[in-house]
Amino acid sequence: MKALYFKNFGTSAVLEYGELPEPVLQADEVLVKTEYIGLNFADIYRRKGEYHIENNKPYINGYEGVGKIVKVGSGVGQFNIGREVLFVDVPFANAEYVAVPRDNIIHLPQGISSQLAVSVGLQGLTADFLAHDLSKPNEGDQVFITGISGGVGQILAQMLISEGISVYGSASTKAKKKLALSFGVKEVFPSREKGWSDKLAGKFDVVYDGVGKTLNQNISFLKNRGKVIFFGMAGGTPPQVDLIDLLAHSKSILTGDLWDYLINFEERQQRSQRLFSYFLNEKIAISEPTIFSLADGKKAHDYLEEGKNIGKVLLKP
Template identity: 60%
Template sequence: MKALYFDRFGGPEVLQYGTLPDPKLADHDVLVKMAYIGLNFADIYRRKGTYHIEKSTPYIDGYEGLGMIIAVGKKVTKHRLGEKVFFVDVPFANSELVAVPESHAIKVPAELNDKIIACVGLQGLTADFLAHDLGKNRPNQTVFIHGISGGVGQILSQILTADGVNVYGVTSTREKQKVALTQGAKEVFLRNEPWLHDWLERFDTVYDGVGVTLEQSIELLKHKGNLVFYGMAGGNPPKVDLVTLLSQSKSILTGDLWDYLTDYWERIARSKRLFSYFINHQIHISEPTVFPLKDGVLAHKLLESGNNVGKILLKP
């Protein structure tokens, strides 16, 4: 099969495209012929060597995608040949064929199209657990989202808006600001304009997947508010002074999606909850940018540049 892989850590230039052996199918695996593969920040962290990865040389990057089951292991009971499935937590996904444990494969709902599901699997399930397991906001509460027009940010903003929460955020360009406003945000600030001063201590919850913005996030919180810290798209966060937090009764919550996708039924229930927002037309996402898998280097460069709006997909 063709795959995108690397055999040393580094910049996008370490990625190679070529032929590798097909994956071996274990008894509880299904073999998926990939139609779309989602690119995520974690793929960049893995390529750079700053994230935990499975031992395998060369290493095939990628963790999420959508495709058709073309073979099933001897003990598979949950899926059938020819079924369309997606997954968000299976390694070695940057290839034509992926061996997916049956408990990690989620059947694609008939109501939604493949490209949308490929776009929203991992980022959507992330937004869902950030909103419903960590933030747990009530209607009429007021929240702030850093990177509101990113992949997770767009879905998170719309889930919270549909839940009756007042959403505010910040982004880098007028184009991205417009996207966030049409998705229901009350106000969206531009990063290079002064806005922070007027909004100090105004928010019940601040969602921060940018990292370098952590101090701002703490300043934006009301006393007794929660900071949901979930990533560092902009760089590592500064150290936090717990005594300052304590004196203002502010708390920091963190979470990794992997700790919430613990079994098959958890994956099914969480994707059902996520897809209900799409089926009820409460979430609209920007058109993805699709690269052929062989152009993975360009896709990584675009994601790292921060110039893309929404999801980047790879197509074998």
């Protein structure tokens, strides 16, 4: 099979494209022929050696994709060959064929295309978990999303707006600001400029931070008794936090790992169907993904790492 792989950690220059052996199917797995593969910031960290990656020679990156079942293991049971499925947490995804454990399969409901499913899969389930498990804002609350036009930010903003919550955020370009405002976001601030953050001190009930280095700034945005939801480090490692100051103002930092919530097949189905319902009921729309050939994986990594994307970046075998 064709795959995108690397032998040593480093810049995108380490990436190679070529023939590797097809995965050997275990009894509890199905073999998926991938149609699209999601590219995420975590894949960049893995390529650099800064994030856990499954031990394999050579390394095959990627954990998210969509495609059709072409073979089933002896212990899988009723999984129809030819059925289109999504997975969001299965290693070695940067390949034409991926062995997916039965419990990691997500069924696509009628009306959800494969391209939409993989464009919203990981980021959408993350947004759902942030909104419904970690933060639980109330109707009428004011929230701020750092990096609001990214994959998680786009979905999270619309999810919250549909539930009566006032949403603000920051974005790095005018195009990204325009996109967020089109969703009904109240105001978008320029993340690469200074001078506006002091005006937001004490304004928000909840702040979502997937950037990392902005953590202290986002704590200052909170009202007393407010919560920062910390869920990523797209901009770098977060600074140290003054816990005494948090205590003095009854502010909280909440964090969590999506994989502690996607613990079995049933949990994945329940959460994914809730996510997909927002799209089927036209409460959420997303920008078109940017698609690269899997053979052009280096270009895709550079594009994402340089912050050129608005929304999802996909690889197509």
